[in-house]
Amino acid sequence: MLAIVLIAVPADEATDDTPISIHANLQLVDQSQVTLNQLQELTPKSHIMPSISTSGIVSGYDVPTPDNLVRKNSAPTFKEHSITVKSGDSLSKVLSAKGISPQDIYKVSQADKKQKSLVRMLPGQILNFTTNEKSGELTKLTLIQNRLDSVKFVREEDQFTRTATSRIPEIVQTYKEAEINNSLFVDGLKAGISQPLIIEIANIFGWDIDFALDIRKGDSLSVLYEEKFLDGEKIGNGNIIAAQFINNGRTFQAIRFQTKKGAHYYTPDGLAMRKAFIRTPVDFSRISSKFNPNRLHPIFKTSRPHRGVDYAASSGTPVKAAGDGKISFAGKQNGYGNVVIIDHGRGYQTLYAHLRGFARGTKRGARVKQGKIIAYVGQTGWATGPHLHYEFRINGVHKNPVTVKLPNDDPMPKNDLKKYLPYAQQVVTTLTRSHSPAFARKLAALKR
Template structure:
């Protein structure tokens, strides 16, 4: 029964194919040779109409969905709600009156004083005259005393109008305040502005390899501070002859800052100097009268009663001796002083406080000054090129005060100072004579000095020295190959 049904289906399919071939005979005649079978007998192509219809329908649905679906999605999207903006009233700032609009910045021109310049030279260089300078002096009032003597490096500020006229002038009244003169109003005005001053502590340590100034520079100190260190110990150390390689120093000092910018060096607070294995110390201390001084650890003033050397010299040209061949007289005679060679015009300072006993020309000595310090001690200065004007016999002078200038008057072959130290009228060797020690601080001040100054500062110096020695010990030694 199943075989009969299968035969019936086969016959039906064949009938349908014959019918399609008869209907489309022209197509079959043109395409009958399209076949990959190259054998002699070509099997006719069979068509399955149902399958073709289904495939075409699927393609049509796919194509239509690509166009219909986006349009449908857009149609289904809800209409956008219009955005609503709310307006809130805000209070606007009131317009500033034209009289108080933002101020313009004054264009001050800063001028630095050059060596040899005067204040009138500086005004002339800005196209200003003596009348402008006089207006500034009149308006400056008591502050004008700072303008009477100016120094190189000092700064002055000028405010000039578009036509070159002077509108303002600024200058330092002192270290902590600035005077501002304004000339652009109905009347000249003067304002004093206080500066923000600040002290910042510094610490330096140096070892001398070639010179004191080179060691100070390597330690971060400027030349002015190195000079203060030398001035502090000049009573005990001859910085020309006594300095040796390996000498060292440690200094605690202040730098001055003004308005946040370094202004200059301050004071030495504490210092230690090792010279030829001998230790010298100095501590700054405020005394009972409010003044400051520097004292050694035993409370004695660093400033001795006498300067060991009263002139900045280049070399000792002749020492104290009982017998010397005189360079001019040509015969042996005692040289009862020390000759310090220095350029002509070098200032000569009083070795100590005293009264001028002799002031004038002395045979062999040339221009000659003798100062009496107490009942037994006097000092003498010879061969000066000139004296200080106004000084005379009987006038009191202070230690370090200039009394004359190096020259070669009298019996001299070159510019130098002949210096004598006399005790009861007898010359002594200034280089070796025992100078009287200054009196120590009174007992009440000594206790405060030890507790408030020496103890804390000595501890700091000792700690610094320990750190330095430790650093040196941990540094590998350099070995020559």
């Protein structure tokens, strides 16, 4: 740097032509005080030979005179700090440890009092800040929340202005498919589908496929999803746009679509993937007694129809409401022991028996949402072991809860459907174009 200054000092600036005079001028520059910015200003703008401009002045180098450097030297200098937030850290803890005054900490928090990003900073986030080296005053502070979001506070006079910045990652659509030979997880991972994605796929199809019982060797799945990139580097996955599952001779397609009620998955025809009922209202170890209209009762040894299904589960296992509805009965009924009956409207009713006890709020007239815990598995009434006896009735007729065709959730509003159908067509076309020949053959065989 100094060499450049030596060479480039314009003759008219040097009042005395002797080398001694130039040397004396340079000594005014204290190298330790030259900040990075000033050094960068000294760097030639290009390595191209200086050119003569029309005015005849030599350009190509932009070099300040030693006088300029001396003047800049008296300007304030700043110190940069960078801290990774640890658990238990707060803004005042971090800043006061670096000698920032309580007044400055207060001022910067005032600029953030609505958004509270600084109050809510999390371990792993980064705080970069600048102080005036002489006065110790805080001049700038940036909270880097993650690779996309940061908030910057800049001092202006006696207060700070806040600016939030969010970078938008580039979204790329990616297609993957897998054939299941071992398990959904093993083969999914082998095909490069991440574990969270596999779980999401299982949730999308969980209404139609029981992943514990229904999966067969040779089942296939495919997924079209978003990958997020920042500066050419993958930073995560976005949404699943569409997914397909070929299970035991059946095929399912699900497409994500956003309506006023949120984003949900639909069949290409616009039916909700989500059903109005969950198939199994309890996490069970095995089915201990099937639905059987001509069963011999285990205690009475007489022909007594078993009009529900028994799910063996340990005592105290939570029992969930199979669908939205209103509790029409919660109490004791002879053989059933403690029992809950839910009315779901449109002629649907579910019954849960042999319960050990009821969850709080489970009483006649109470409204319940699908999946809400209503009671706990027990063996009250005529039961040989802890299990849930579960019945599913449509217009008073008992149906096999394991096989009954469950009604779809509320249909998409007509206005949304108009937008959805052409979009779904487009997505199906994209899927079809992405299929491997093997996957395409499997689908074609099913259609035949």
